[in-house]
Amino acid sequence: ARFTRGNKAPDIDFYIFNYVNVPIEKGSDEKITQAEIGYKVASRKVTFTGTAFFSRIADLSFTRLVTDPAAGNSFFTPPSFNTSTTIGVEIESAFNLGKNFRLDVVATLQDPKLTDFDVYNIGAWQHDVFLGETYPENNPNTGIPYVDGNGDPIPAGTPSDDFIVEQDGNSVDRIPKVMLNIT
Numbered sequence: 001a002r003f004t005r006g007n008k009a010p011d012i013d014f015y016i017f018n019y020v021n022v023p024i025e026k027g028s029d030e031k032i033t034q035a036e037i038g039y040k041v042a043s044r045k046v047t048f049t050g051t052a053f054f055s056r057i058a059d060l061s062f063t064r065l066v067t068d069p070a071a072g073n074s075f076f077t078p079p080s081f082n083t084s085t086t087i088g089v090e091i092e093s094a095f096n097l098g099k100n101f102r103l104d105v106v107a108t109l110q111d112p113k114l115t116d117f118d119v120y121n122i123g124a125w126q127h128d129v130f131l132g133e134t135y136p137e138n139n140p141n142t143g144i145p146y147v148d149g150n151g152d153p154i155p156a157g158t159p160s161d162d163f164i165v166e167q168d169g170n171s172v173d174r175i176p177k178v179m180l181n182i183t
Contacts, residue, residue: 001037008032014061014079031058038090049092053110058083062119068126073141075128080164083116084172108179112172123161124149131162 007029038051063079088110095103120131127146129135135146137156146154171177 001035003035005031005033008057010061030060032056033058045096047092047094049090051090053086053088053090055086056083056115058116060084060117062117064120066122066126066128068128073128077120077122077162078130080118080120082114082118082167084112085115086110086112086172086175104181104183106179106181110175110177112175112177114167114170114172117167117170119165119167121163121165123163125154125161127154127160129160129162131160131164133160134158135160 009029033056034054036051036053038049040049041047059081060083061079062082064077065074066077067074088108090108091106093105095105097103125146125148127135127139128141129146135154135156135158138144139146148154
């Protein structure tokens with residue numbers, strides 16, 4: 001059995017693309033909790049290890065690069081600090097089938113989930129006027145008024161149409177549910 005709790009600095013992108021001036025102390029370290037318990041048996045002909053595991057990563061920074069086609073500029077959405085949880089089992093077996101032949105099988109079955117995960121959505125207008133803000137008279141980057149999807153000016157004082165989308169329960173990207181290695 002094993003249990004660990006630790007911290008990890010966020011990926012370098014968090015610092016490089018911190019264009020929205022998020023205070024670095026918020027989310028400056030990810031909190032990782034891991035636990036596993038296993039059982040191993042071995043004989044001359046067969047070895048078997050079964051391990052159940054749990055992993056949680058909290059304060060994962062997430063932001064998206066958005067392009068504003070009307071103004072021709074790009075910006076990053078404000079980051080959200082989220083949590084993912086993975087529960088699974090790993091099975092390892094080796095079979096000695098003769099003097100010169102051995103079969104190794106390793107299988108990992110896991111369920112990686114977003115357990116407290118929000119994504120910032122820019123709404124219908126792709127502008128860097130964020131949730132809780134209102135549109136100024138002109139875009140401070142270009143000096144011209146913001147326009148909506150139809151090309152019509154957005155009046156000063158119009159609230160941002162941004163909103164938060166909960167992703168809880170969805171699978172984590174780029175983590176497979178099944179991994180199998182046979183040698």
